Structures are given as C-alpha cells and as structure tokens.
Amino acid sequence: MITDDLPLDELARAWDEVREEYYDALNDAYDRRILDCAARLAADPGGESAYVWTIGLLMMAPYAAWAPGDSVVPEARAALAAADCALRDRPCEHETHPYREHEPEFDEDLSRQLCGLHDRHAAWDEDHPREQWLCPRNVAGLARIALDIIEPGSAVDVPPRLPVGAQDTIETLSALLHGYPQPGTDINEEISCQAGELRSAAPDDRPGRLLVVMAVAWYAVSDFVRNPGTVDALIAALEMTLPHYADATCVHDGHPALPRSGPNAAALGIRLSSPGGRALYERNRGQKAPLEHLLCPVALADIARESLSALGARRDELLDRAENGTGR
Structure with missing residues (x-):
C-alpha cells in the first residue's frame, strides 16, 4: 500500500x-x-x-x-x-x-x-x-x-522525442496529402492551421514549419482545394515569413534535395519544428545532410518564393472561376 x-x-x-x-x-x-x-x-x-x-x-x-x-x-x-x-x-x-x-x-x-x-x-x-x-x-x-x-526542449540530457501530438499531425497530413483524408478531417481547416503554425513559429521552429507549408501548398494548388480563403491563408503566412530571410546568404555549392512527395515533406517539416525532432534528426541522420545545410536560409527563401508564386497563380484561377460563374 x-x-x-x-x-x-x-x-x-x-x-x-x-x-x-x-x-x-x-x-x-x-x-x-x-x-x-x-x-x-x-x-x-x-x-x-x-x-x-x-x-x-x-x-x-x-x-x-x-x-x-x-x-x-x-x-x-x-x-x-x-x-x-x-x-x-x-x-x-x-x-x-x-x-x-x-x-x-x-x-x-x-x-x-x-x-x-x-x-x-x-x-x-x-x-x-x-x-x-x-x-x-x-x-x-x-x-x-x-x-x-x-515543456519540449527544457532538458538536453534526455533522449529526444517529438512533442505530444506531433505524430498524430504527421499521420493526419499524410492521409490528407495522399488524397484520402482521415474521417472528420476538415481539409481547409487543416491547411489553414498549418499556415497559422508558420505565422506564429519561433525562429528555430520556423524552417520546419515552412517545409510543412510548402508540402500543403503543393496540395492547395491542385483542384482538391477550391476555397480562395485557404489559399490566402497560406499566402499570408509565406508573406510574413519571407522578410525573415531577406538578408540570407550562404557559401554552399548547392542544397540537398527535399522530399519530393507532399506526405514525406510534411513529415520532415513537423519533425524539424521542435527541439526534440531536430535532435532526433541529427541523432539518426546517418548519411543525410546536416541541418545547417538542409535548412540553409537561402534555400528556405527560395522555397517560400516558389510556393508563393504557385499559390498566387492558384488564387487568381479561383477568383476567375468565381467571377465567370464556372464554380469554385
């Protein structure tokens, strides 16, 4: 007893x-x-x-x-x-x-x-x-x-782990970006949520959140997303993010390729959006690129600009459809 x-x-x-x-x-x-x-x-x-x-x-x-x-x-x-x-x-x-x-x-x-x-x-x-x-x-x-x-990141001498709920987010985004959202998932709300996470991200977490937005932006410019407000949320988040990389410079000859699939890119971004996730990446990376190379500010600025360009074109397309009465 x-x-x-x-x-x-x-x-x-x-x-x-x-x-x-x-x-x-x-x-x-x-x-x-x-x-x-x-x-x-x-x-x-x-x-x-x-x-x-x-x-x-x-x-x-x-x-x-x-x-x-x-x-x-x-x-x-x-x-x-x-x-x-x-x-x-x-x-x-x-x-x-x-x-x-x-x-x-x-x-x-x-x-x-x-x-x-x-x-x-x-x-x-x-x-x-x-x-x-x-x-x-x-x-x-x-x-x-x-x-x-x-309080993630408060202890440095313990085995790193993802924050509570991070794996659930990875699974939710994976299902959504594969085209088979989990039951109960509101696609527009989930995408807008990721935009909000980027807007409010701490400096060390911002690169990972940018990768997540890049991944959902690929999905948002497809015909699966027809709500201009969702696209606008992503655009606003990226426009707030770009100034943080305005003075970015680097000495790299090139940058490592990011995952080419949306689910994998989103999963990587979620993992790199917390101290524990970044520590796990470094501990387990093997032959993968070190974080300072993978998350080079110049490469991140390029990602933000490319995503903005694609989203801007998609927003114009949706607005044209609305004006011409061809559906959303």
Missing part, C-alpha cells in the same frame, strides 16, 4: 489510463490524478517514495502537455523540478542509468515496472538492475524526461 486508500497497482493503472487517453482534453478526473501525484512528490521530493510519484507524473505527462486544466502544468512542473534538484547530485557509483535509454515507446512499460520496483520480491527481468532504476540520479533523469514532455 503506497497510500492510505489505494494500492500502488491501482494507482499505476489509473495513471496509465491518463497516458493512453492523453487527448481527452480538460478531463477533471485526470487533472485531479496529476495534481494529487504532484502534491505527494512536492511534499518530499527527495524522499524514498519520490520514484513512485515521479514515474506517475512521467506516465501522465502527455496529458499535461496536451490540454489539461489551468493549474495542472505549474503544479506538475514545480514538483518535478523539485525532485530533479533534490536528487540529481546524490552520490552514485553507476556508470549509466535507465533514463538515458528511455525512448517514448518504453512509456507503456512504466506501469508494470513501477509495480516491480515497489515490490522488491517480485520478479525483475529488465535491461537494468532494480537498484539502477531506484538510484536517485535515475529518478532525477526520469523527472527531466517528464519536464521535457510538458
């Missing part, structure tokens, strides 16, 4: 439900679970049970990053930061810790692992010994992973 009223295995199942259903926005029950877990961790961030509440918050971090209630994120962040501060410099003789290899797909194992950590007599068949998992420095590392999920 880890609490006065609920066994750990039941807590772990409740936390895992939040992990699996993270997209259930503004769920009061999920908010309470995170706030309770955060309060227990904050009460003793360096205590013997800190690993329990830290792993609990790590399991529920995707929901906190998605659309929680107002007080969830500050409470969770404060508790996790306190645990990291209290534990990260504790004495340790381990050469490595499990958190350094904790990829996103391993999150689904946390519920089972947590119960195994709590019951020292339970069978333990993991890649790292139980004592390494329970090491204060490992718990601090898990806290930083949770913080990085909630």
Whole structure:
C-alpha cells in the first residue's frame, strides 16, 4: 500500500489510463490524478517514495502537455523540478542509468515496472538492475524526461522525442496529402492551421514549419482545394515569413534535395519544428545532410518564393472561376 486508500497497482493503472487517453482534453478526473501525484512528490521530493510519484507524473505527462486544466502544468512542473534538484547530485557509483535509454515507446512499460520496483520480491527481468532504476540520479533523469514532455526542449540530457501530438499531425497530413483524408478531417481547416503554425513559429521552429507549408501548398494548388480563403491563408503566412530571410546568404555549392512527395515533406517539416525532432534528426541522420545545410536560409527563401508564386497563380484561377460563374 503506497497510500492510505489505494494500492500502488491501482494507482499505476489509473495513471496509465491518463497516458493512453492523453487527448481527452480538460478531463477533471485526470487533472485531479496529476495534481494529487504532484502534491505527494512536492511534499518530499527527495524522499524514498519520490520514484513512485515521479514515474506517475512521467506516465501522465502527455496529458499535461496536451490540454489539461489551468493549474495542472505549474503544479506538475514545480514538483518535478523539485525532485530533479533534490536528487540529481546524490552520490552514485553507476556508470549509466535507465533514463538515458528511455525512448517514448518504453512509456507503456512504466506501469508494470513501477509495480516491480515497489515490490522488491517480485520478479525483475529488465535491461537494468532494480537498484539502477531506484538510484536517485535515475529518478532525477526520469523527472527531466517528464519536464521535457510538458515543456519540449527544457532538458538536453534526455533522449529526444517529438512533442505530444506531433505524430498524430504527421499521420493526419499524410492521409490528407495522399488524397484520402482521415474521417472528420476538415481539409481547409487543416491547411489553414498549418499556415497559422508558420505565422506564429519561433525562429528555430520556423524552417520546419515552412517545409510543412510548402508540402500543403503543393496540395492547395491542385483542384482538391477550391476555397480562395485557404489559399490566402497560406499566402499570408509565406508573406510574413519571407522578410525573415531577406538578408540570407550562404557559401554552399548547392542544397540537398527535399522530399519530393507532399506526405514525406510534411513529415520532415513537423519533425524539424521542435527541439526534440531536430535532435532526433541529427541523432539518426546517418548519411543525410546536416541541418545547417538542409535548412540553409537561402534555400528556405527560395522555397517560400516558389510556393508563393504557385499559390498566387492558384488564387487568381479561383477568383476567375468565381467571377465567370464556372464554380469554385
């Protein structure tokens, strides 16, 4: 019994439900679970049970990053930061810790692992010994992973991962750009959303967002999009973006070819639109071009101008159709 009223295995199942259903926005029950877990961790961030509440918050971090209630994120962040501060410099003789290899797909194992950590007599068949998992420095590392999920880019010494929802966006755009939108997808709204993401992008994220707009622009100039307002949204975003590259120069003899298919270009853009995605690209790129070459400002300016030209022609075509009464 880890609490006065609920066994750990039941807590772990409740936390895992939040992990699996993270997209259930503004769920009061999920908010309470995170706030309770955060309060227990904050009460003793360096205590013997800190690993329990830290792993609990790590399991529920995707929901906190998605659309929680107002007080969830500050409470969770404060508790996790306190645990990291209290534990990260504790004495340790381990050469490595499990958190350094904790990829996103391993999150689904946390519920089972947590119960195994709590019951020292339970069978333990993991890649790292139980004592390494329970090491204060490992718990601090898990806290930083949770913080990085909630606030992407906030931790640099944890395995990189895409922001919550990024893979869903990739899949949505892939289906749309292949010509088979997922049920419930509003094509004009989705394309306009990507234009909005480019307009509001932070400087480091802007190149990736520009690649996404390039990809959806290829689709928007086809006959699948007949709403001039959607085309206008893309044009406005590109017109706001071009001045950022007005003084661009480079010394490259050429630039690497970008994906020629819309789905692949959009997926690359989404991945390069976050610190974690860029770190993943560099970690896994092999013989691919380094980011500073792939995202050369001169090449990006060319992309923006080419997309603007194609979209402008498409807008004129749609307006001509409307004026001549030939349909939209």
